[in-house]
Amino acid sequence: MRPLFFALALLSAFPARSQDPVPDAAFAEAADALVAETLDLFGTVPGLAVAVVRDGRTVYVRGFGYADREAGEATTADTPFYIASATKPFTALLAALADHDGTLALDASLASLFPDVAFASEAGADAVTVRHLLSHTAGVENEPLAFRAAYTGQHTPALMRRLLAGTVPNPTPRGTYRYTNTGYNVLSLRLDQDGPWQDQLAERVLRPLGMTRATAYASEAALRRPAVPYAVHPARGVERVALVKHDDTMQAAGGLYASATDLARWLTAHLNEGRVDGRQVVPAEVVAESHRPVVTGRDERYGPFGRDGYALGWHTGTYDGEPMLHHLGGFSGFHAHTSFMPGRDLGVVVLANEADTGGRLATLLASFVYDWWAAEPGARDAVVEQVRDARAELHAGLTGYLDRARAQLEERAEGTWQLSLAPSTYAGIYENPTWGVIEVEAAGDGIAVRFGRLYGPATPYSEPETVRVELVPGRGEAVAFDLEGGRVLSLRYDGQTFVRTAD
Incomplete structure (x- = not known):
């Protein structure tokens, strides 16, 4: 069997977008049917939400399946999903806004951000900048700080500042890309000096953009009927994930709930130089700064999405040979896909409340959107068939994975305790x-x-x-x-x- 993502790569083999306008209803009809039948075929992803932004407006936004299966709560366009690392572009934009205002320079050093912290000399705190922290090029790591922030919630502001002194070099030199949450976690401690970063994000970004269902507080999200996280157990099937987010584990590298409607407005701002609903919400130069690659020269792929650099919170790269920016987010029970192609004035959001298959389906559906709009009208049926072929391959791969996982469970169940005491x-x-x-x-x-x-x-x-x-x-x-x-x-x-x- 070919790798699961091989079929996804085939989806980009279509001609450039026709200049003729295409009725939105035609896309909606194709997308509605494709997403619904995909959910039915797999049966492992309770809910999906999809949004498409084109030519400065939201042309499609829908919810499918269940946000909460046990309660019978349907997914809608306004259902908040936890978006995990797709939070990073938001935190980076907040920092870019602070730079624009003169309250926090992107080129300020780590040492200057925390003058009272005695960083180890090998961490190079005098040379590491905010820009490095936001682009995964700082060359430093602080795993205890990042783990407490994202997973255990065992932290206080004083403790986290004490842990800062334990920042150490990572295996890559400064200026070289190495993905880590540490830069965002460290920066948020500086942002917090001017008030909780969550509140700053709401005031400077979420509310101005009209993202009415978005919040960086899990306690607020719980009041907005959010999607519930699920996972597929090889023996028990689809079940709720016990690990859920709390306010103390919502952190700047992955700490936002947002709906498909919210994220469509977010992508509109990025495609439209900071304008939403005819208003200049974010200065155009700030948006441009957030898109400018800090590091280049990468040669990576996530399925059909090429990655050649990293900007402020965005992977930069190509799709079908054309520039694209994107960021994904994954956590137990959730997957988020956000991407946009400036040259096509087209952006896609796919949210799932199951991480594994949900992530693969998000890539498949995002590819479908880009290829459908790129194809000539007469070739769009072929796009849909390509997606169905890729979907069948994904389904076969999932079946094989579950069979292997069941065998591992059975083997593990035969194990005996190796504890000598009660x-x-x-x-x-x-x-x-x-x-x-x-x-x-x-x-x-x-x-x-x-x-x-x-x-x-x-x-x-x-x-x-x-x-x-x-x-x-x-x-x-x-x-x-x-x-x-x-x-x-x-x-x-x-x-x-x-x-x-x-x-």
């Missing part, structure tokens, strides 16, 4: 001053592990005094206990040691 003996509080606090609980005949907002029951593992946990759904990891004289002294998780401080 489950209650392992229960307790374990602390690491940099990474945080893990709580181990007795749970029936086994144990469960809680790490801030993360929680998961443990299952047997092959090594002595070790269990397997999925604190992040789909990401199995080992937790190993260190014993002495029949007492558990510490545990090791993800290469870090947590010392037991209480029973």
Whole structure:
């Protein structure tokens, strides 16, 4: 079988867009049918929302399937979805606005942002700039800070500033692209000095653009009937994801809920030099600055989407040989696709409340949109058939993956506990001053592990005094206990040691 994305690449083999106007109703009819039948075929993605922006206006926006299957809540164009890393262009635009106002320079150094922090000399804080932080070219990393911000929620402003001093070089030199959340997390600590970055984003970007359902607070999103996250379990089928976002895990690298309607307005601003509804909402020069590549020379692909550089929050590259900017977002139970082609004055949003298959379908459907509008009217039926062929290949790949995953589950179910003591003996509080606090609980005949907002029951593992946990759904990891004289002294998780401080 060819790779799943091979078929997607075929979708770009159509001629340039016809200059003749095309009735929006024709596209709506084709898209409605294609999206609906795709959801029915897969049956693993509860809901999708799709929006298309063309020639300065939203020409299509729809919701399909369920935002909440158990409640029977249908997905609509106004259903907020968590968009994960598709938040990055928003944070970057906020920084570009601050630069335009003179309150935060894009070329300010990391050291000047935090003059009271004693950065290690090897971090090069005097040379790392805000522009580096926003373009993944800073050459530094701070994994504990990023992990607390996105996953555990175990943080305070004072703690996060203390962790800043632990910023270290990453394997790539400054000026070289290496994707990481750290730059955005670090910058948000500086933004917070002028008020919560979430509030600044709402005041400077979301409200002016008329993004009425968008928010960087999970607590606010919960009041707006948001999409519920789902995942496909090989044995149990589609089920709700236990890991959900809270205000303390909504962070500047991935901390926004928005609807398809909201994101259509967002792309309109980027395609229209900052104008929305005939108003200059964002200065044109700020929008242009956010699109200008900071780093070039990349040679990567995400399916049919080429990536040759990175701007302020946007991957720069090509689709079908023409310039495109895009950013995706993925987290347990969610996938977001946002992209636009300035030369075609065309942008696409696809949101899914399931991450794995949902991400592949988002790429497929976005490709369909770009190719449908590029094709001559007489060739559009062929575009639809190409999508159906690619969809069939994706479906076959999903079936094969689930079969393999079921076999792994069956093999794992035959495992036996390798713990030498009673489950209650392992229960307790374990602390690491940099990474945080893990709580181990007795749970029936086994144990469960809680790490801030993360929680998961443990299952047997092959090594002595070790269990397997999925604190992040789909990401199995080992937790190993260190014993002495029949007492558990510490545990090791993800290469870090947590010392037991209480029973």
